[in-house]
Amino acid sequence: MKLTKLMIRTALVMAAVFLVLNVLGGRQYAGMLSGTLEGGLPGLVFGVFYTLSWFATVLLVPILLLAGLAGVAVNGVRLLRRR
Numbered sequence: 001m002k003l004t005k006l007m008i009r010t011a012l013v014m015a016a017v018f019l020v021l022n023v024l025g026g027r028q029y030a031g032m033l034s035g036t037l038e039g040g041l042p043g044l045v046f047g048v049f050y051t052l053s054w055f056a057t058v059l060l061v062p063i064l065l066l067a068g069l070a071g072v073a074v075n076g077v078r079l080l081r082r083r
Contacts, residue, residue: 004071011064018053026050 029047031038039046 007068
């Protein structure tokens with residue numbers, strides 16, 4: 001049960017980090033992927049963090065949420081059978 005909670009929490013934290021970076025304007029600095037650097041070194045670092053958080057949100061969050069919720073569902077069925 002601890003692992004499923006950890007997966008769900010991790011997914012929610014990743015999504016929250018992406019939301020914060022998006023609200024702070026990180027999308028503007030994601031142009032470093034195409035070779036257009038805006039804002040110097042701080043813009044580059046911010047763009048890298050935004051891009052990594054975007055990939056984590058798109059690729060990892062759905063997997064972690066589905067696996068965590070499946071684990072909760074399976075453990076919930078086991079708890080009902082024990083009674």
